[in-house]
Amino acid sequence: MTSKNPQTREWQTLSREHHLAPFSDFKQLKEKGPRIITNAKGVYLWDSEGNKILDGMAGLWCVAIGYGRDELADAASKQMRELPYYNLFFQTAHPPVLELAKAISDIAPEGMNHVFFTGSGSEGNDTMLRMVRHYWAIKGQPKKKVIISRKNGYHGSTVAGASLGGMTYMHEQGDLPIPGIVHIPQPYWFGEGGDMSPEEFGIWAANQLEEKILELGVDTVGAFIAEPIQGAGGVIIPPDSYWPRIKEILAKYDILFVADEVICGFGRTGEWFGSDFYGLKPDMMTIAKGLTSGYIPMGGLIVRDEVVEVLNEGGDFNHGFTYSGHPVAAAVALENIRILREEKIIERVRAETAPYLQKRLRELNDHPLVGEVRGVGLLGAIELVQDKATRARYVGKGVGMICRQFCFDNGLIMRAVGDTMIIAPPLVITKTEIDELVTKARKCLDLTLSALQS
Numbered sequence: 001m002t003s004k005n006p007q008t009r010e011w012q013t014l015s016r017e018h019h020l021a022p023f024s025d026f027k028q029l030k031e032k033g034p035r036i037i038t039n040a041k042g043v044y045l046w047d048s049e050g051n052k053i054l055d056g057m058a059g060l061w062c063v064a065i066g067y068g069r070d071e072l073a074d075a076a077s078k079q080m081r082e083l084p085y086y087n088l089f090f091q092t093a094h095p096p097v098l099e100l101a102k103a104i105s106d107i108a109p110e111g112m113n114h115v116f117f118t119g120s121g122s123e124g125n126d127t128m129l130r131m132v133r134h135y136w137a138i139k140g141q142p143k144k145k146v147i148i149s150r151k152n153g154y155h156g157s158t159v160a161g162a163s164l165g166g167m168t169y170m171h172e173q174g175d176l177p178i179p180g181i182v183h184i185p186q187p188y189w190f191g192e193g194g195d196m197s198p199e200e201f202g203i204w205a206a207n208q209l210e211e212k213i214l215e216l217g218v219d220t221v222g223a224f225i226a227e228p229i230q231g232a233g234g235v236i237i238p239p240d241s242y243w244p245r246i247k248e249i250l251a252k253y254d255i256l257f258v259a260d261e262v263i264c265g266f267g268r269t270g271e272w273f274g275s276d277f278y279g280l281k282p283d284m285m286t287i288a289k290g291l292t293s294g295y296i297p298m299g300g301l302i303v304r305d306e307v308v309e310v311l312n313e314g315g316d317f318n319h320g321f322t323y324s325g326h327p328v329a330a331a332v333a334l335e336n337i338r339i340l341r342e343e344k345i346i347e348r349v350r351a352e353t354a355p356y357l358q359k360r361l362r363e364l365n366d367h368p369l370v371g372e373v374r375g376v377g378l379l380g381a382i383e384l385v386q387d388k389a390t391r392a393r394y395v396g397k398g399v400g401m402i403c404r405q406f407c408f409d410n411g412l413i414m415r416a417v418g419d420t421m422i423i424a425p426p427l428v429i430t431k432t433e434i435d436e437l438v439t440k441a442r443k444c445l446d447l448t449l450s451a452l453q454s
């Protein structure tokens with residue numbers, strides 16, 4: 001690639017010589033060099049070559065209120081000057097973390113009024129695993145240790161997070177999952193539904209939970225964890241029959257339900273939480289990403305009152321992070337939530353931009369490469385296929401990566417999960433920007449199809 005800016009090469013050299021990047025093929029990145037993103041505003045990014053790119057992924061699903069909001073920078077700066085750090089261990093606290101815990105309780109589902117803070121979503125899920133087992137031990141049922149999760153779910157990259165997740169390519173590295181975590185099939189009709197109708201398949205997939213509970217014995221199962229909508233797995237929207245059936249099963253057996261709201265939380269579906277969208281009643285919810293709009297790292301676990309009452313009887317919870325409830329992160333999160341509320345951003349997603357995005361995206365259904373378009377709120381997925389009728393994929397072509405590259409080169413970020421293209425733009429995206437997104441997506445589908453035919 002010829003470079004317009006000599007600094008691009010310098011930065012790429014620094015990358016080659018000093019940086020180990022997350023979720024990257026080190027050798028390949030060394031040869032190619034990363035694209036350098038230098039600044040951003042609203043829903044747009046700019047790279048070091050001056051290219052303007054519409055960020056269809058809100059960073060990594062997190063930049064809810066868009067880039068470049070001075071209020072968040074000001075909140076961080078003010079807090080840094082006042083109290084840049086103090087810990088919450090050993091019976092101390094500070095105002096921002098307490099105010100944030102209250103603000104989150106106000107928007108969380110009824111009966112969920114306590115928050116344990118972490119530095120990330122992964123740490124939130126690590127906290128969950130230890131808290132679930134601690135909870136059952138306090139209740140005199142220490143054998144209820146197993147956490148049931150789902151294949152192709154994503155719950156983070158720490159040892160517990162990657163074990164809870166159902167990504168086999170992650171399990172292969174580091175001898176995972178750790179003991180006590182088992183996975184059931186995912187409700188991914190397009191990929192795995194075979195000849196069943198979506199509704200039949202949804203019931204089948206939900207019933208796998210009951211079968212697993214019975215197989216293991218309910219006295220050994222502590223919790224079931226799931227994303228309301230699987231994000232990193234490919235924006236997998238369960239068939240309408242899935243969650244109601246799961247709710248019946250959860251009501252029948254004495255296990256905890258953990259909703260991983262790291263992607264769905266803070267407005268992505270047009271409701272505050274994915275659990276609100278599906279009418280779920282979780283005992284714990286993992287949060288991160290949209291909590292601070294990604295401006296600063298922070299995660300947490302929201303816990304139901306009944307669970308807290310049990311934990312209150314258990315003495316010390318021997319768990320916490322140096323940066324649990326960091327005051328600067330808490331101040332930024334508070335400001336982020338204030339903006340989401342006062343500017344009625346989630347209401348606008350629900351009433352206006354989500355219906356519009358979903359309508360416009362579905363227009364891509366007529367494209368010869370497209371086997372299905374699905375989405376909820378400001379989440380969308382486009383399945384790329386060779387044969388629309390049979391849902392057959394192109395084999396061995398890496399169609400998703402080809403399309404992703406065309407997107408990048410044409411000023412749009414869409415992510416490829418295998419041959420599924422996914423989007424999750426900032427919640428502040430306008431209708432005009434949605435038009436631009438869909439126009440660019442169609443162009444890149446055309447380019448991908450021509451590349452496949454040549």
Ligand SMILES: *Cc1c(COP(=O)(O)O)cnc(C)c1O
Pocket residue numbers: 119120121122123154155156157227231232260261262263288289299
């Ligand atoms: C991103 C993600 C996580 C992990 O969060 P990190 O902040 O990257 O540790 C956990 N669960 C879900 C659903 C996620 O999308």
